[in-house]
Amino acid sequence: MTMIHILDEETVSHIAAGEVVERPASVVKELVENAIDASAQRIRVEIRSDGSFVRKMTVSDDGTGMTADDASLAFRQHATSKIRSADDLLEVATLGFRGEALASIAAVSEVVLTTRRKDDLVGTRLHLSGGVVTRASETGAPPGTTISVSDLFFNTPARRKFLRTVSTELAHIFDLMERIALSHPEISFTLIHQEKEKFTTSGREDLVETIQEIFGSDLARRLIPIVPVQGGLMVTGYLAYPLPVHRSGRSTYLSVNGRQIISQPLVRAIREGFGTSLPKDRFPFAVLDIRLDPGEIDVNVHPTKREVRFRKERDVIDSLRKTVWSTLSDPMTAPGGATAIEKGAVGLKKRHLHTRVAEGAASYPGMDAGEPEFSKRDYERSDHKLRQTELADVPAGTETTSPHVRRVLGQVHGTYILAEGEDGDLLIIDQHAAHEKIVFDALMKKREGVVSSQHLLVPVMVQLSHRDAALVRDASGDLHAAGFVIEPFGGDSWAVQAVPAAGWKMDDPDDIQSLLLEVIEGIRGPATDRQMRVCMTIACRTAIKGSTLLSQEQMERLISQLLYAGPPFTCPHGRPALARFTDVDLGHLFQRR
Template identity: 40%
Template sequence: MPEENDAGVIRLLDDETVNTIAAGEVIERPASVVKELLENAVDAGADMIKVDISTGTQHISSIQVTDTGCGMHPSDAQMSFVRHATSKIRGPDDLSRIHTMGFRGEALASIAAVSRVTLITRTQERDAGTEIVIEGGEILSVSEVSSPQGTTVRVDNIFFNTPARRKFLKSRQTELLHIYRAVEGEAFAHPESAFRLRVNGKEKLRTQKTTAITQTIAQVYGADVAREVIPLSAGTPVMRVDGGIVRPEACRPNAGEIHLCVNGRPVTSPQIVRGIRAGYGTLIPKGRYPAAYLNIRIDTSLVDVNVHPAKREIRLSREKDIIGGITGAIRDTLQTTDLIHNDTSAHPVTSPSSVYQHIPENSPVVSEAASVFVDTSSENTHPQERLHIKYATTDKQLRLTGNLDEDTGVNLLPSMRIIGQVADGYILAAPGDNDELLIIDQHAAHERILYDQLCARKDASIRRQELLVPLVVELNSAEKLALSANIDILLDMGFIVDEFGSDAFAVRAVPMVLGKRLGIEMIRDIVSDLVIESRKTADERSDRITATIACRGAIKAGTPLTQEQMERLVIQLSHTSEPYTCPHGRPVILSYSQKELDRMFHRT
């Protein structure tokens, strides 16, 4: 044992260090500041909440949140910056029945520990307001000022004393994207309040107080989204869910458009996401997710929000009953909805101008009415004629990818004999030099071909086709920012996309490989990828978009092929870089040796 006069190595940290460490848990990025201040404004009973963001060339320079709430007395205003000082709970028993957004008393103290904060607040009873200026956790001044009822918090020089945190912030566009998502989430969770978001003086989001959930969805996420929404309202003894879900055909490649609010708190919950997807059952394919906008009310004693300092995650008691109730509500809603006819679907909007703002010089553009589709399923069309139309469409797809590296002599597959097609989705083949059976997924094969072709042409001019009728898609604030920030990537991919008013974009040209298979769903898939992949590099985002284009442009499963078409497809596949896997990593070819076939037929 150490002697009594030995110096100890364990020390009690000073308050400044403790506050800075704690602030790092609560305030991860500028969007965390916005979220915490919005929650305080909601708890103050504000019916109008304004968010003003100022940015420099690289970073968020200031954040200001103004509310019309109850305000604070001078003594409470000073006390609000003391860590773990709160008006919202009194003891541990209150943690099991939290009805407010905040409760730990950490937000303002954490923000003030890593920035310069100016707070101005006034209650209805007082004639003058109180202004407090605090920097790095130290109060610089307290004074009386003239102010309206409510509270304004201005945050400047974020992370000035934690350069490591500031260094690892993402680009200005990425940080703004997170702020947009935070404001959208709070606006959806609290339709009883009006929200306004401005960036450098320009309005990006405005909502009014509403009582109908569909009106809230339209204001926050856009009219196009609202037109796709199927209203949902149901309850069980332990929960109630209101909101909207989209039709199965409008599903997304990821869960980024599942917006959840539990007891007025925007949250993430993998369990609830799985329950939502289970409600769709086999109506959506594997690997796809619905868009959903759900406001869920659960007995507070069954919800633990004290899981993470940022309060993003929740834990549920009686989880099976709650998730089952959500799944059942979605299943029942879909079963009682006509999913065939959709009279509220958005129609393409023609543009009054064909001036392309982003089209490069000497770019090969082919004019084609790509928004016009051939109906091959009409009852008036003879079956043989429909089959001929399908063969012709497939011929065109294969011509678009017909010369991929075939002159290089590189061939990564053995020569093989095409046996036939199974289920209009799989090609059966046999190599010429051994006893094997090969099964080739025709969609995955063509997807790999298209992907390699697009990658090979990124440095050259990708052929694009002009749409006679531009495809107009309405986006919410976060989606608009993500699309604007990646216009150059889309241009390299063969798209020409321009702003179309304040809330929409017009797609005026698309990669030639897409043929006539373009729709709003594909654009939404790409935008959804851009939002989710905002933290990735430009090359990673470009690769994700390339894979999406290849998947959409490829020959689909269920497409009949002629013998010649199957042979051409296999030849093209043999000249790709990775003929055995698609861009998403799924297998393209499965091989069965004679020995394996004998074993399956019990011949060994």
């Protein structure tokens, strides 16, 4: 007697169903994608559930519909209208193509199909149970197709046992429908649960309108349109800024040729495109559609078709990253077509960006009546830091137009600057995060290729612990590549001969030691990452600190530099440098609205 035997047809169908139908959301996905392939303009999804299970899913569309013969064939294994031969798999242009979905769904549920073509006088209705047609009849019906699926996994109780709670399963369905609606703004979608509408999209081919209909107007106001890179990937869609950040990549909605997908490499590419605008392990809100020749992608690599393979994956990832970076770097991109914070944070009036401080007692505001108490040393230290970040390519005294801020109101806790925007909006600036962003941007612009060194006139002596000294010895080659020249000077002392070129003087031993140790912590890795870490650390160490009193003139200069630098208004670590409160926001805060 042989040990190997051929499985019966029922068992095979249940196994196949397990690959395609993982949960109720899988059923909705397959039915909605079939409706899209049928050229539907309106798709309605209705969900019924009780306290323990999603009981019924109904998908209705106004697509092409089917004849009675096609309707009965549709539930046969590998029956499809999408492809005819293996060659067609090389350039799949439809969402479905395998001919497995309806057969797999019917094999583990109760199904009722109603369909009619536009030119037919009557429609067709089929009842199926466990994949078997139990009743077929003619019926009156509107053009299109309606499929109701109930009692999912009724004949495979083991599968039903492993489903999650009803709230989790519903969350998967809602998330799926949001993703499909965002990838097809040209189609009107309606999602209903327990006879209550969750959302409806207009189908007017306006992605901003679709985002607003699903997520609300507050998010829609933050949208920035993608700016394609010339000669790069064809990408359309929107990013949200200022950033509503999330702990997972689920807030990134991706599609390729209208097929909503999940791709960790592409999500990472989008995140990397934000550079230092995002805190570590946070992800942005983005809705993007990538357009590629169907021959450049393989959609036949996963049972659910939610994963795809690119023929030139590295090129796609690099191009997507550059596209996101280019969009965020473009001063013309902003919510509502204004600047990055909608006219409110649009800079100071014409002013001298290079303000020279006169010599003498009147050179710092602490000597003037009505100003806060300053020490001359603190004032001159802040003034020195601001002069270092004035625009190096603008001659002293040159008039430069930067965006308009009506007036600077003052400083709170020596850390936050309050200003009134052009439209009367209240602007709150974190002075350390703002100056850190200014320094970082200036450093990154100066760096191209190899990290250069700034040799010190007098070596700076630093004291290192045994652990830190061992790290320095072990990372000596990488430290040299990062721009340091450091030599032992006996005992625990080390002489720092050169530091990474910052574009301005670095001679504070504490700053140099901190920079050295922070760079050591993450020195290994790609050279581009090394440069960014060095720049981030220099920016943090040399920027104006919190709890530092600034004069009115210094606050104006700092805001001018920040707004001239442009978005994103975040420090290199992703913390916001600027917050804006409109009249509406303040009205809500004080319950006036």
